[in-house]
Amino acid sequence: MLKKHICQNGVTVINEHVPAVRSVTIGIWIAAGSRYESTHNNGISHFLEHMLFKGTKTRTAQDIAEAFDAIGGQVNAFTSKEYTCFYAKVMDTYQTYAVDILADMFFNSVFDEAEVEREKNVVLEEIKMYEDTPDDIVHDLLAQASYGQHPLAYPILGTEAHVQSFTSDLLKTYMKERYTPENVVISVAGNVSDGFEDIIEAHFGHYSATSPIEEHNIERPQFLSExxxxxxxxxxxxxxxxxxxxxxxxxxxxxxxxxxxxxxxxxxxxxxxxxxxxxxxxxxxxxxxxxxxxxxxxxxxxxxxxxxxxxxxxxxxxxxxxxxxxxxxxxxxxxxxxxxxxxxxxxxxxxxxxxxxxxxxxxxxxxxxxxxxxxxxxxxxxxxxxxxxxxxxxxxxxxxxxxxxxx
Known part of the structure; x- marks a missing residue:
């Protein structure tokens, strides 16, 4: 059965109880992707996705990885043209533990400048790997041929120049602009415990938007036959x-x-x-x-x-x-x-x-x-x-x- 809960600040929680399984998957969905970027910050949604795994005020990057390995769970994330998703899949007995860590990543990531510089190299290698895979890069080129200068044509990874320009402050500003309550959906599916929405509310229901959203990249694209x-x-x-x-x-x-x-x-x-x-x-x-x-x-x-x-x-x-x-x-x-x-x-x-x-x-x-x-x-x-x-x-x-x- 599917249940919808709106937190007091506007964060939406979708809960599908599946009693026949022993797992729970928790996903945090944000309306943040390359479509909402500009020619100045293309790739920042994807880079921010990486950085949320790089340490919080109380956990290092290794602590985050070990926290899920220690319970036999899985944690990952992905970025698309129109959204970013962070998710964890765990045994049902660890669902509260998992949402605690995801919330810590969401609210308390520090974006240490040394980690930012280190992760730039990682993402640049990801871009090079993509460039070395012609049956991948041709799909990005098709988006450019189809949409021209529209943000739907932007590569999700950004470019080397964009990635090199990212700073801790720039990441924090973008997160404040896009990761606002009205842009966040938390989707939970599996053998979810009764009252789990209250736990999510306790973590995600009290923060508010601190920066106005500039919806300058959501114009309808025109298809181009280029x-x-x-x-x-x-x-x-x-x-x-x-x-x-x-x-x-x-x-x-x-x-x-x-x-x-x-x-x-x-x-x-x-x-x-x-x-x-x-x-x-x-x-x-x-x-x-x-x-x-x-x-x-x-x-x-x-x-x-x-x-x-x-x-x-x-x-x-x-x-x-x-x-x-x-x-x-x-x-x-x-x-x-x-x-x-x-x-x-x-x-x-x-x-x-x-x-x-x-x-x-x-x-x-x-x-x-x-x-x-x-x-x-x-x-x-x-x-x-x-x-x-x-x-x-x-x-x-x-x-x-x-x-x-x-x-």
Whole structure:
């Protein structure tokens, strides 16, 4: 059962009690990501995520790590375009202990200048690792080709120059601006004890915003059909195509998910069968959809030898053209819907998945739907709704990004 509690300062707590398990996952979700950054501080959301693990007034970085290792728990965090999440998964007997430490990290991190300088090197190495992985960096380039100067095009990690500019004071200021009660959701899932909301309230329900929020980066993006080529020493050419997608609130989102499965979301998809199985042109070829608050991007990726790049593009375009002209089959429709339903139901076995779904829904949508509601929405997808989505997504020329060796 899902319960919602609003702390007296506006922090929202979402609690899903799952009595059949012995774990509890606690996630702190914050509306802080690269979308809310500027050309001056790009990457600061991700850097701040790192720094919350680097010591509090009473715990060192090693103390934090050992605290969870000692109870067989897991603690981690991630940053996206639109949110940051810190989470811990522990046995149910340690749920109070876990929230104590997460709260300590949230409120009492010291951002010691020596630690900041040390962590700069860590993040710079992360950026270098990313740059050395062309099948990763090509997706960032596609965001730039699709959104131009809009903050959705900013890399989550930032750039070397941005990272080098971060200071303890800058981190503290950004945290005051973004980590405000109205921007925070705490999502808990698992064998949660009665009254656990009161414990969260005691930790998170009494702080207040100390700086005004400057919402200067939330304008709706315009999709651009631009093209970016990055020369790099690489054995393969890595290609991404981007198409104008749907926002997370769009009524056609389930039809798009079904459509994407048929196009390139599985081993039985058309792209996988046409490009890999029939043509042998690529080892990796797939499509996926990224949904944001007010926009979306459908991405097709494939990697192949440079000498096969032109034929790869031709075959992808042929698959897309056929996909637009010829309706999906009854079998494709049924299989895709069953795949979505299966993924949804299997995720119920993970308290991590439940915590993530609830936290993201509350932070982005401010509403929750039951599993039965979502299953009904998937089942309601039909040939006509999928065709409507195809016509919406594939009407505009795509953006593209290519990472490949020069001649």
């Amino acid at each position: 093209h970016i080529v990055k020369p790099k020493h690489t054995e393969q050419a890595h290609l991404c195509l981007g198409f104008n997608g749907l926002s997370v609130t769009d009524d056609d989102i389930y039809s798009l998910m079904v459509m994407n499965n048929v196009l390139g979301g599985s081993m039985s998809s058309r792209l996988f069968q046409d490009i890999r199985e029939k043509q042998g042109l690529a080892y990796a070829v797939f499509s996926y959809h990224s949904s944001f608050l007010d926009h979306g991007l459908l991405t097709i990726y494939a990697g192949t030898g440079r000498n096969q790049l032109n034929i790869l593009k031709e075959k992808i375009n042929q698959t897309i053209d056929q996909f637009k002209r010829k309706a999906i089959t009854d079998k494709e429709l049924a299989n895709s819907k069953e795949q979505l339903k299966g993924n949804l139901l299997l995720s119920l076995e993970s308290t991590n998945s439940r915590m993530s779904r609830n936290g993201k829904n509350e932070l982005l949508l401010k509403k929750h739907r039951t599993i039965d509601d979502m299953l009904r929405d998937i089942e309601a997808v039909n040939h006509q709704t999928v065709q409507t989505v195809i016509e919406r997504v594939f009407t505009q020329n795509p953006s593209s990004a290519l990472v490949t060796a020069t001649e």
